[in-house]
Amino acid sequence: MMILRLTPPSPFGRKVNIAASLLGLSGEIKIESADTNDPADTVRRQNPLGKIPVLVIEDGSALYDSRVILEYLDHRAGGGKIIPREPGARFSALRLQALADGLTDAQILVLYEARWRPAEHRVTKWVDYQADKIMRGLAALEADPPLLGAIPNVGDIALACFLGHRDLRFPGTWRADHPKLAAWLDKFSAQVPAFADTKIAA
Numbered sequence: 433m434m435i436l437r438l439t440p441p442s443p444f445g446r447k448v449n450i451a452a453s454l455l456g457l458s459g460e461i462k463i464e465s466a467d468t469n470d471p472a473d474t475v476r477r478q479n480p481l482g483k484i485p486v487l488v489i490e491d492g493s494a495l496y497d498s499r500v501i502l503e504y505l506d507h508r509a510g511g512g513k514i515i516p517r518e519p520g521a522r523f524s525a526l527r528l529q530a531l532a533d534g535l536t537d538a539q540i541l542v543l544y545e546a547r548w549r550p551a552e553h554r555v556t557k558w559v560d561y562q563a564d565k566i567m568r569g570l571a572a573l574e575a576d577p578p579l580l581g582a583i584p585n586v587g588d589i590a591l592a593c594f595l596g597h598r599d600l601r602f603p604g605t606w607r608a609d610h611p612k613l614a615a616w617l618d619k620f621s622a623q624v625p626a627f628a629d630t631k632i633a634a
């Protein structure tokens with residue numbers, strides 16, 4: 433049995449749960465929540481960065497980050513499923529994953545600014561700098577939304593988790609101005625039951 437360390441609202445942990453479901457591996461994974469703020473939590477020994485998700489596999493080794501875990505799960509499921517083998521499709525999926533994960537990183541930095549810094553020390557210029565990345569990413573994706581294949585790839589999974597995290601933490605801030613992307617997420621949600629199954633209440 434593999435052990436997945438995460439916190440339920442984590443968009444990166446959600447990527448892993450959705451990938452595992454698509455690959456038929458959910459039954460081989462036990463979820464154990466982690467507290468990244470607790471210095472005593474074993475997650476800091478499993479991943480020196482102290483970040484989740486971490487996947488502990490049967491031999492006791494710990495895999496991180498979410499991209500490495502998704503690659504491992506794809507390999508474990510036989511390969512070429514959520515990370516296509518054909519180079520054109522492969523690099524397009526990996527690039528979409530890099531973009532969507534980068535947007536999620538920026539979104540988390542905006543949240544951490546409010547969570548970690550007292551109001552008098554917050555730097556608006558820094559938050560605006562991150563918010564601009566998100567607006568540019570949303571605009572680029574709206575101009576050219578990805579095609580959803582029969583099996584969603586790692587890029588699609590990462591994009592759905594970014595948009596789901598935006599809905600959770602910044603509701604009402606993207607759908608009206610990005611109708612094609614909103615339709616894309618509805619289609620993903622209809623195709624991938626694990627997306628609704630991993631949704632948490634605001």
Ligand SMILES: N[C@@H](CCC(=O)N[C@@H](CS)C(=O)NCC(=O)O)C(=O)O
Pocket residue numbers: 441442443444445468481482483484485497498499533540
């Ligand atoms: N690149 C990482 C990002 C993981 C990440 O940022 N996780 C957040 C929770 S969503 C975290 O652990 N934050 C605690 C910290 O930054 O110390 C991945 O893809 O797994």
